[in-house]
Amino acid sequence: MNLEITGLRLPLTAFALEVDARLGARVTGVFGASGAGKTSLLEVVAGLRRPAAGRIVLDGDLLLDAGRRFALAPERRRIGYVPQDVALFPHLNVRQNLCYRHAAGPPGHRPEISYAHVVEVLNLGDLAGRRVGSLSGGERQRVAFGRAVLASPRLLLLDEPLDGLDTELKQRVIPYLVTIRDEFGIPMLYVSHNADEIVALCDDVLLLDRGRCTRRGPPAALFTASPAPHYVLKPG
Amino acid sequence: MPPVSPEVWQVAWFTTWVAAAGTALILAPGVALGWLLARRDWRGKLLVETLVALPLVMPPVATGLILLKLLGRRGILGHAFERLFGTEVVFTWRAVVVATAVMSFPLLVRTARLALEGVNPRYEQVARTLGAGPWRTFWTITLPLAARGLVAGAVLAFARALGEFGATIMVAGFIPGRTATLSTSIYHLVQLSRDDEAWGLLAISVGLAFGALWLSEWLLRRRPPA
Numbered sequence: 001m002n003l004e005i006t007g008l009r010l011p012l013t014a015f016a017l018e019v020d021a022r023l024g025a026r027v028t029g030v031f032g033a034s035g036a037g038k039t040s041l042l043e044v045v046a047g048l049r050r051p052a053a054g055r056i057v058l059d060g061d062l063l064l065d066a067g068r069r070f071a072l073a074p075e076r077r078r079i080g081y082v083p084q085d086v087a088l089f090p091h092l093n094v095r096q097n098l099c100y101r102h103a104a105g106p107p108g109h110r111p112e113i114s115y116a117h118v119v120e121v122l123n124l125g126d127l128a129g130r131r132v133g134s135l136s137g138g139e140r141q142r143v144a145f146g147r148a149v150l151a152s153p154r155l156l157l158l159d160e161p162l163d164g165l166d167t168e169l170k171q172r173v174i175p176y177l178v179t180i181r182d183e184f185g186i187p188m189l190y191v192s193h194n195a196d197e198i199v200a201l202c203d204d205v206l207l208l209d210r211g212r213c214t215r216r217g218p219p220a221a222l223f224t225a226s227p228a229p230h231y232v233l234k235p236g
Numbered sequence: 237m238p239p240v241s242p243e244v245w246q247v248a249w250f251t252t253w254v255a256a257a258g259t260a261l262i263l264a265p266g267v268a269l270g271w272l273l274a275r276r277d278w279r280g281k282l283l284v285e286t287l288v289a290l291p292l293v294m295p296p297v298a299t300g301l302i303l304l305k306l307l308g309r310r311g312i313l314g315h316a317f318e319r320l321f322g323t324e325v326v327f328t329w330r331a332v333v334v335a336t337a338v339m340s341f342p343l344l345v346r347t348a349r350l351a352l353e354g355v356n357p358r359y360e361q362v363a364r365t366l367g368a369g370p371w372r373t374f375w376t377i378t379l380p381l382a383a384r385g386l387v388a389g390a391v392l393a394f395a396r397a398l399g400e401f402g403a404t405i406m407v408a409g410f411i412p413g414r415t416a417t418l419s420t421s422i423y424h425l426v427q428l429s430r431d432d433e434a435w436g437l438l439a440i441s442v443g444l445a446f447g448a449l450w451l452s453e454w455l456l457r458r459r460p461p462a
Contacts, residue, residue, distance in 0.1 A: 048361045074364035081365040087358040091380045100376075101366045151366045 001155060001187035008054030010040055017211040027181055027188045029202035037211040038191040042157045046081045047074035080153030084160045086144035088132040094143050095128040101151035113152050121179055122146045138169045142176055149184055156188045174200050195223050195231035248440045251417040255397035258336030259390055262344055270348025292342040296402025303407045331408035332415055336397035344393040351385025388455040395448035
């Protein structure tokens with residue numbers, strides 16, 4: 001995966017999101033306080049929000065060129081997106097949520113990732129017939145991951161997907177994300193304000209502060225265990 | 237109370253039928269406009285919103301007069317319709333349908349807009365990232381999630397259409413057996429001091445309106461799917 005973000009500028013209420021970055025890691029963490037512009041960055045990459053300026057290229061495909069008023073529609077980008085509230089479709093059951101991409105995909109597109117494989121890896125077998133409203137925290141996240149993975153995305157955007165879970169549940173869900181990373185080889189952009197999650201999953205981390213990338217590097221360079229096993233940001 | 241005459245049933249059936257036809261006529265444009273108002277920002281939005289709401293606050297008779305001028309033989313729309321279909325609009329059942337449609341339109345647009353605004357845009361965004369285009373997203377996500385509110389809005393529009401009087405009397409008049417509705421018949425009977433017969437129609441009006449409103453409220457209050 002090679003994601004090039006050049007001269008991106010998106011005015012927000014108090015400041016502007018301004019990012020220049022070339023990302024190539026398996027999982028890139030975007031770390032920062034809430035309101036730093038992390039969600040906006042994901043929305044721009046997904047094509048859900050149009051910036052004032054900038055160019056985005058994913059694996060050689062132009063996704064956005066604000067200068068030429070070009071923006072590829074979200075459905076043409078093949079970029080998966082799991083928002084903070086995971087947004088499972090409430091009128092569909094688990095199986096229908098998981099299969100949404102199959103039903104809606106452009107004709108001729110053959111998903112390379114099979115339903116059976118995803119159900120097995122994410123341990124969703126018992127949930128298939130359940131109503132979305134009856135799922136517990138943790139289950140909802142797994143279904144949302146499965147739904148996004150089944151669309152065979154080139155890149156998966158995860159916006160604080162574990163935010164609503166307690167520490168114990170997080171510990172149980174994180175291995176599933178590791179599996180998605182290793183088993184399906186889908187590169188991810190992982191947004192979080194939780195250092196432990198970032199250290200557990202990411203190979204490369206961007207620090208976002210008031211819309212700007214202030215530091216960047218591998219988790220070991222940016223975070224320190226204190227007190228173990230919890231991580232905090234090293235003073236910069 | 238005298239037994240209900242066949243004429244009374246004819247009027248009740250005709251009124252229900254034109255109200256349903258008027259509602260059917262505005263359903264697609266009403267939902268489309270509701271969606272444009274709920275989900276898009278565009279130039280002239282406020283103007284369109286105001287224009288659409290006008291029949292809600294204008295005297296119905298004034299709306300009726302405008303319709304009469306537009307749909308009459310020398311009106312732009314009436315002339316075009318006659319050339320296309322070889323038949324007139326005003327003082328026919330078609331005029332009743334148009335009058336009820338125009339008068340119910342603002343109510344439908346408002347409820348449709350509210351229903352569509354109630355759908356969390358996140359669902360639509362996620363659907364797009366899963367490969368669904370705008371149409372597919374609308375049909376598979378937005379519409380089912382707003383369905384309850386949209387149906388309630390349609391029923392409300394239908395209920396409003398059942399009682400339409402002012403605009404109807406202007407464009408369709410009162411022609412027994414052809415354009416007479418419950419409201420215009422009640423007015424006519426009371427004018428002739430035939431109050432007993434008017435009571436029968438009144439009872440039917442109340443029954444229909446009550447049923448429609450009750451259905452609309454029931455649909456809106458049912459627990460949303462979770």
